[in-house]
Amino acid sequence: MKIHIKYKNSLDNSEVDAISEFTKRYGELTLSKKSGGSGSIDLVSFIEFSLGGYLINYLAKPIFESYNKGLINEEYFQKLGTDHRKKIIDKTSKIFPYFNGLYLNFLNSKKDQQESISLVENFENFSLYVSLNEKRMTEELLNQFPEALCNTYSIISLRLLELDEPHIVQLYPNFETQTWDYLFMPTVDGFGKFIDKYYSFSENKIHYLATADEFIQKFNITDLSEYKLIINPRS
Incomplete structure (x- = not known):
């Protein structure tokens, strides 16, 4: 498994060394310094x-092959626990111990950090962001993380869920149910204002939000989470 880590100059060298040594136990590491901001998004990491390469090879290929053979359909993405999905999740098993260990050894101590520790993946037709050090993040949620990535990549890449421009999404937990239930998928009109559209996996339904206050109230956004969103509703 290849893991690429970008970090800001402000990160302490001892922390860079610790993350690097830990990561090398699980995969091949490439390390680089971050340049500038995040462009069109407000998330500050x-x-x-x-x-990226690992997700493409072990999530994309099996999904496309199975879909083209008629082995899976839309119901596959709406109901958990099918044998085929379990096989795909098994292929991503290296992700489990890595992120579990990362949570216990690093993420858990960074929940009060206003800036985000993020997973950023640029796929062929969309960019995915996930903030891993949200104040309410738990080890249980990290355990479900590979399956959530599988679900997200699947429904978008197979066009079971159509994205608006600019094709930027954020996977976000339902902290009450301890599931990765929400996919923020703002419209062009929402950018620069607030996240005005999201998908619920549990409901298989798209929801629209009319105001920033509605978004803040729905997702209980605090000053420790507003910079961990692709659009800051208080900016």
Whole structure:
């Protein structure tokens, strides 16, 4: 598994060394310093992880092959626990111990950091962001993380969920149910204002939000989470 980590100059060298040594136990590490901001998004990260090649090879190919053979359909993405999905999740098993260990050894101590520790993946037709050090993040949620990535990549790449421009999404937990239930998928009109559109996996339904206050109230956004969103509703 290849893991790419970008970090800000402000990160302490001892922390860079610790993350690097830990990561090398699980995969091949490439390390680089972050340049500038995040462009069109408001999410502010001081560390970014990417598993792009691993996700493409072990999520994309099996999904496309199975879909083209008629082995899976839309129901596959709406109901958990099918044998085929379990096989795909098994192929991503290296991700489990890595992110579990990362949570216990690093993420858990960075929840009060206003900036994000993020997973950033740029796929063929969309960019995915996930903030891993949200104040309410738990080890249980990290355990479900590979399956959530599988679900997200699947429904978008197979066009079971159509994205608006600029094709930027954020996977976000339902902290009450301890599931990765929400996919923020703002429209062009929402950028620069607030996240005005999201998808619920549990409902298989798209929801629209009319105001920034509605978004803040729905997702209980605090000053420790507003910079961990692709659009800051208080900016």
